[in-house]
Amino acid sequence: MARFNFDEAPEREGSKSLGGSIFRVDLDTTHPIGFGFTQRSIAVYRNNLTVLQSSSNPYATVAQYTADPLIAGYLHPSSNKKVRNSAAILVGNEGSGRVILFSDNPNFRGTWYGTNKLFLNALFFGSISNVPAVNSGE
Numbered sequence: 001m002a003r004f005n006f007d008e009a010p011e012r013e014g015s016k017s018l019g020g021s022i023f024r025v026d027l028d029t030t031h032p033i034g035f036g037f038t039q040r041s042i043a044v045y046r047n048n049l050t051v052l053q054s055s056s057n058p059y060a061t062v063a064q065y066t067a068d069p070l071i072a073g074y075l076h077p078s079s080n081k082k083v084r085n086s087a088a089i090l091v092g093n094e095g096s097g098r099v100i101l102f103s104d105n106p107n108f109r110g111t112w113y114g115t116n117k118l119f120l121n122a123l124f125f126g127s128i129s130n131v132p133a134v135n136s137g138e
Contacts, residue, residue, distance in 0.1 A: 020047040021073025025088045027063045027118075032125035033089060033100070034062060036117055043071055044088060044104055045112040049079055052087040052103045060131045063088035063118075089118065091129050098126050 004012060023046050029037045042063075054061045065086050075083065090101040100122045106115035122129075 016049075016076045016079060018047055018049050018075065018079060019073075020045065021075055022046075022071040023069040023083070024066045024071050025063045025069070026066055027089075028061075031062045031091075032129045033091065033118055033121045035121050035125060041066075042114060044106075044115055045108055046083075046104045047108065048104065049082070050103050051082045052090055052101055054085070054087045055090055055092070057131055057134055059134070060091050061087045061089070062091055089122075091131055093131050098129050098131075100126055100129065 022043050025042055025044050026040050027034045027037055027042050029040055044063075054064055065083055065088055067084050069084050070080065086103070087101075088103050092099045092101075102119070102122075104115075106112075106119040
């Protein structure tokens with residue numbers, strides 16, 4: 001690996017940060033968290049590089065970034081490789097409850113109204129968002 005001077009870090013690494021861009025995700029509208037949405041393709045606001053790996057359970061990934069997710073804004077090419085096809089929303093069973101993971105803040109500063117419904121659906125329908133077990137024989 002190459003070695004760089006510390007004072008060069010802001011110029012070298014700054015372009016890899018994500019200050020805020022708009023992305024396309026594929027939402028499972030049949031899932032309780034997708035309740036009220038009529039189109040599978042929705043736009044989300046993203047301002048971090050948190051990446052969630054899609055679940056091995058085909059029912060647990062509620063929303064997934066598309067293969068070409070960037071709609072508007074800037075995304076460094078190395079970050080694009082990480083974001084595309086990654087999970088945007090995951091649901092998992094934990095004991096008798098559920099864990100719902102969002103890779104982005106659906107309520108960020110109250111400016112992106114389209115995803116507030118996802119957050120509220122997670123609150124109201126979280127208890128019925130069971131993740132079906134997958135039979136390994138298929």
